[in-house]
Amino acid sequence: MTMVKAQKVEYVKKLQKEIASYKTTAVMPIDGVPDRLLQKVRNNLKPDARMVIARKTLLSKALGKDKLAHLEKSMGNNFALVLSNKDPSELYARIHSNKLRLGAKPNQMAPDDITIEPGETSVAPGQTVTELKSAGIDVKIEKGKVVISKRKVLVEKGKKISGAVANALKILDIKPFEIAPRLSVALEGNLLYNDIALSVDQEFVRSEIMRNFAEANALSLDRGIVTQYNADIFIMRAYRGAIAVGLESKAPEDEIVKLLAAKAAAQAGELANKAGVDTK
Numbered sequence: 001m002t003m004v005k006a007q008k009v010e011y012v013k014k015l016q017k018e019i020a021s022y023k024t025t026a027v028m029p030i031d032g033v034p035d036r037l038l039q040k041v042r043n044n045l046k047p048d049a050r051m052v053i054a055r056k057t058l059l060s061k062a063l064g065k066d067k068l069a070h071l072e073k074s075m076g077n078n079f080a081l082v083l084s085n086k087d088p089s090e091l092y093a094r095i096h097s098n099k100l101r102l103g104a105k106p107n108q109m110a111p112d113d114i115t116i117e118p119g120e121t122s123v124a125p126g127q128t129v130t131e132l133k134s135a136g137i138d139v140k141i142e143k144g145k146v147v148i149s150k151r152k153v154l155v156e157k158g159k160k161i162s163g164a165v166a167n168a169l170k171i172l173d174i175k176p177f178e179i180a181p182r183l184s185v186a187l188e189g190n191l192l193y194n195d196i197a198l199s200v201d202q203e204f205v206r207s208e209i210m211r212n213f214a215e216a217n218a219l220s221l222d223r224g225i226v227t228q229y230n231a232d233i234f235i236m237r238a239y240r241g242a243i244a245v246g247l248e249s250k251a252p253e254d255e256i257v258k259l260l261a262a263k264a265a266a267q268a269g270e271l272a273n274k275a276g277v278d279t280k
Contacts, residue, residue: 008058015052015062022050022083025063026091026186027071031078033181037100038080041181044098049084049091070192074185088186092198096182101175106163110155114169114176121146121172128171135168 003011019025030038030053042051052059059081060068084091104114116137123132123146132139138149154165161169169176186193213229220227226234246256247263 011054012058012061015054015058016064018050018052019062019064019067019081019083023085024083024088024091024186024188025067025071026082026084026088026183027074028080028082028095028181028183029076029078030080030181031076033179034100034102037098037179037181040100041095041098044094045082045084048086049082049094052081052083067187070187071185074194076184079184082183082186088183088188088193089198089200091186092183096180096199099178099180102177102179103175104161104166104169104177106161106166108161108166108177110157110159110161111177112157113153114155114161114165114174116148116152116154116172116174118148118150121148123171131164131171132168135162135164137168 028041028051038051038053045051056075056077056079059079060072060075063071063081082091082095086094104110120142121139123129125141125144125146129139129141129146132146136154137152140147140149154168155161182195183198184195186198217227217229219225221230221233224234243256243259245251246253247259250256250260
């Protein structure tokens with residue numbers, strides 16, 4: 001519905017008050033996001049947050065100069081404002097969890113290898129069999145059912161999807177694309193979060209800590225720096241080194257003597273076997 005000037009002014013004033021009542025103001029790009037997914041996000045955000053979609057000029061005026069200066073670079077042409085009192089990272093995760101599978105269109109690039117697995121399908125015999133074969137899929141009719149004979153990679157990752165393959169994927173109800181909305185930026189008070197900071201979750205932090213610990217531990221072992229995490233490894237290395245030196249020098253230490261005796265017994269056994277002597 002087209003608003004007259006007075007309605008626009010009233011809308012902006014009302015939205016300004018609403019923005020001021022929330023702790024976090026975020027920008028969510030909506031280019032290419034289907035309406036049904038936007039509605040899903042809107043419903044998922046209730047009652048903790050609100051998604052506002054309007055003309056860019058109206059949203060920009062409602063933000064005011066200060067907030068607009070922070071958010072403008074990440075706004076794009078089509079976006080929604082998300083208002084919430086939740087933590088920005090939590091808000092990002094909540095929005096990003098709303099995902100939708102989409103079918104392929106001709107000339108799109110495959111996001112991953114698109115693979116057809118062997119087995120029965122729910123496709124009825126008929127013209128569709130010819131269409132599947134035209135896409136390079138090995139199919140046959142068994143007991144009145146369309147069966148894929150063997151596994152095949154229809155399109156490799158990054159390669160263009162042909163019209164025939166796109167049609168075959170539609171027939172088989174295979175949707176290789178996934179779309180998930182995201183926040184491009186969020187402003188909490190005077191603190192600005194870009195998309196990289198927003199996407200950091202507990203799993204990412206945990207994996208980064210583990211990776212960095214492993215690298216630091218490997219470096220400390222390489223440089224001979226003893227820490228509480230690698231002391232047992234250095235002790236074991238020293239022990240093995242001492243045993244090796246003791247065996248080489250035939251040191252008269254109890255443990256070395258036992259090892260030398262065991263080694264001598266094993267060598268004697270080998271010689272006896274070679275000589276055909278029964279040692280029992």
